[in-house]
Every structure is written in structure tokens, then in C-alpha cells.
Amino acid sequence: MKVSVLAFGIAKDIFGGSSVEFQLDGNTAADLKSTLERQYPRLKQLRSYMIAVNNEYALDELILTDTDEIAIIPPVSGG
Amino acid sequence: METQIIISDKALDIQSCIEWVRSPQSGGIDVFIGTVRDSTKGKRVVRLEFEAYEPMALKEMEKIAAQASDKWPMQRLLIHHRTGVLAVGDVPVIIAVSCAHRDAAFEACRFVIDTLKQTVPIWKKEIFEDGEVWVAAHP
Secondary structure, eight states: OEEEEEEOTHHHHHHTSSEEEEEOSSSBHHHHHHHHHHHOGGGGGSSOOEEEETTEEOOTTOBOOTTOOEEEEOOOOOO | OEEEEEEESSOOOHHHHHHHHOOTTOSEEEEEEEOOOSEETTEEEEEEEEEEOHHHHHHHHHHHHHHHHHHSOOSEEEEEEEOEEEETTOOOEEEEEEESSHHHHHHHHHHHHHHHHHHSOEEEEEEETTEEEETTOOO
16 A cells, blocks of 8 residues: 655654655555564664544554655654 | 634733733633753753644634533633744733632633643644654554
């Protein structure tokens, strides 16, 4: 499945842009994380990061579809 | 309870935020005003840059408001957050809460800012004279 992922904060620096498109092996949020980490190893150096699907934090087992809005949420630092 | 939740790239107006939460049923108003500090760990801060994943950030702030309203009886709750470039002394966030009694106002205000810092997808980059860093990104 082809997915497009939005990036914010430091994830934007790591991806080199505010979104990336790629071919996902598998279909869960966990599959997305491992695919991204293979392509962008710097993600593993972050304190943590989450996947958001349709504006909600996603659990690893969540099944993704090609119409979802998917985003990488690096550690937040608002306030 | 009434809420007003806004993310804006314009300067926040402290006085109008306080005015908005005033209500005849309230015995007190508690306000948290975040301000940009001039240094981090001894290094001089030149400016901060805030970025938000706006639709999700608004949704997360709505959730915090709902949780706070389950825990404390509030009349009004206001959350305003800035995005964009901020200089030392500028205001990135204002939380204002009005309640019948002060204990609830203090506790709710504290809960809202503490939870916002943990869950709302907003990021801040500190720019120093000799470099820049996304706050909290690395261990």
C-alpha cells in the first residue's frame, strides 16, 4: 500500500520535507514505524515518537488504509 | 461550561483572555501565562519558533478541556496557543479558568497546562546564537 506521511518538528528535518510518500510493507501502525525506521534511522535516536491517524494517536496494532491522514508525532514541546 | 480554544499566529492578548472568562457565577479566575525565557541551561536564546499540527492540536486541547470539566466545576476555560516566531518575553500560551471557588480554578489551570505540554502536538525550536534545537526531541 502506498502511504503519505505528514511530518512535524524534528521529523520534518529527518524526512527533509513536510511529507513523504512511500510503499508500506504490511498494514499496521507498527509496520509503518519499522518501515520508516529502516529508511530514516535517525528516528530511532528520538526520545520517542508516535503515529497519528486521522488526528488521533494510534496504537501499534491499528490497521491503516490508503485514505487515512497519517502523521509522525515526535516528542511534543508546546506551552 | 463554555470553552474557547484557539491556535493563532498573531500575538496573544492577555487582557481579553482574562475578560473572556469573567462570569457572574465565578468566585475567582486563575491564569497561566507562558513567556519566552532569555536562556536555556546558560545559553542565550535568540528566539523560539512554534509549529502545530493544527487540527489534531485543537482536538487534543478539546479533550483536555473535557477531562478538566469532568474533574472540576468550571464556568469558563480558555486555551490560546501561539505559532510562528516568538522573541524573548513574548507569550506562547495562555490558560484562563473561572470557577465558583479558587481551589478548583488553581487545580484545573495547572492540569490544563501540564497536560497540554504532554499531549498536544505543538513543537518548539530554540534558536541560540550558535545553533538551534527542537526542544525535548532527544533523550
